[in-house]
Amino acid sequence: MDAALFDKRRYPVVDAAAGYGEWAVSYEETVAAGLDRPLLESLVSIGWADIRQAIDLACGTGRTGAWLAMKGVRLIDGIDLTVQMLARAAEKGVYRSLQIGDVAGTPFAGASCDLCTMGLADEHLAELAPVYREAARLLVRGGHFVLVGYHPFFLMSGLPTHFHRDDGEAVTIRSYVHLFSEQYAAGQASGLSLVEFRECVIDERWLETKPKWRQFLHWPVSFVMVWRRG
Numbered sequence: 001m002d003a004a005l006f007d008k009r010r011y012p013v014v015d016a017a018a019g020y021g022e023w024a025v026s027y028e029e030t031v032a033a034g035l036d037r038p039l040l041e042s043l044v045s046i047g048w049a050d051i052r053q054a055i056d057l058a059c060g061t062g063r064t065g066a067w068l069a070m071k072g073v074r075l076i077d078g079i080d081l082t083v084q085m086l087a088r089a090a091e092k093g094v095y096r097s098l099q100i101g102d103v104a105g106t107p108f109a110g111a112s113c114d115l116c117t118m119g120l121a122d123e124h125l126a127e128l129a130p131v132y133r134e135a136a137r138l139l140v141r142g143g144h145f146v147l148v149g150y151h152p153f154f155l156m157s158g159l160p161t162h163f164h165r166d167d168g169e170a171v172t173i174r175s176y177v178h179l180f181s182e183q184y185a186a187g188q189a190s191g192l193s194l195v196e197f198r199e200c201v202i203d204e205r206w207l208e209t210k211p212k213w214r215q216f217l218h219w220p221v222s223f224v225m226v227w228r229r230g
C-alpha cells in the first residue's frame, strides 16, 4: 500500500534516490539512532563475532556497517541505490566493497555470506518479495537476514519518512506500508524461517536522543525480524 493513502502532512513527495541524494549530507545528524540501535543490541539469535562475511543491503551512509564492524564483523559488502549515501559510507572505511544498485537484484555471488542486513529501507520498496528472495539467494544455509524497519503503525498514522532541505522545506520520501503478515509471507515464500521478532516502543530513555518526539511517547516506532535460511 502506498503510504500516501495515510499521509497527514502532505509534504511534496520524491522518490528514494532523489530524496536520499539530497538528505545524504545531513542524514547521520538527523536520523533517530533509536530506530535501529536498541533493536540490534537486543538480538540474541546472532553471534556477531562468528560472522565470516556480511552484506548490508540499502547500506546508506554505513551506520549498520559501522555497528557490525564494532561487533567484530570483518568482511562487509554494501549496496545502495543512492550515490551520495554511498560516498558517506565509503568515508567510514568499514566496507570491503560498496556497490550502486537495487536490493532486489545485487551483483554479489549466491551463497556468499552468512549475514544479510537491511536497515530502515523496506518502507521504500513497493514489493517485499524481491528483496527477501535476494537475501535468501545471498545467504549460505544457516545464515541470517536481519531486517530493521520503520513501524507500519507510524506510516498508517500519517507520518511517512521525511527530511528538511537547507531552506527548511520538508520533503517526504515515497514510502509503502507493509503489514507484518506481508513480511511473514515474503520470508516464508523465500524459504526463510523467522527466528526473532522485536518491536521498539518509544519510552523516556528513547526520547533522550530525540526529545522532539515526545508526542509519540508509547508508540511503536520500529521493528526487527531475524530470518534464518534452512
Ligand SMILES: C[S@@+](CC[C@H](N)C(=O)[O-])C[C@H]1O[C@@H](n2cnc3c(N)ncnc32)[C@H](O)[C@@H]1O
Pocket: 016, 017, 020, 031, 036, 057, 058, 059, 060, 061, 062, 063, 064, 079, 080, 081, 082, 085, 101, 102, 103, 104, 118, 119, 120, 121, 124, 125
Ligand atoms: C533510511 S536510509 C537507511 C540507510 C541505512 N541502512 C541506515 O540504517 O542508516 C534508506 C536507504 O535505502 C536506500 N534504498 C531505497 N530503496 C532502495 C533500493 N530499491 N535498493 C537499494 N537501496 C535502496 C536509500 O538510498 C537509502 O540510502
